[in-house]
Amino acid sequence: MRNQSVSGKNTSGVTGVYFSKAEKKYIAQIEVNREAIYLGIFDTLEEAAAARAEANLKFNFHNNHGKGRAEYVKKR
Secondary structure: OOOOOOOOOOOOOOOOEEEEOOOOEEEEEEEEOOEEEEEEEEOOHHHHHHHHHHHHHHOOOOOOOOOOHHHHHHHO
């Protein structure tokens, strides 16, 4: 879904990125039109976050997508 803040369950701090305990790596994905699109598996959180940010631009997600309300208010 679009334009949602980071879930309280999110442990990586980045929307669409999670840590795989089995692989010991970060996995990035994005959901577009209710279809999950796999973006890749990465050694670092920064690489996975960059892939997710690029996908956000590609699929026209809003700049505030995945940011908490407090972060949005600070920028205004």
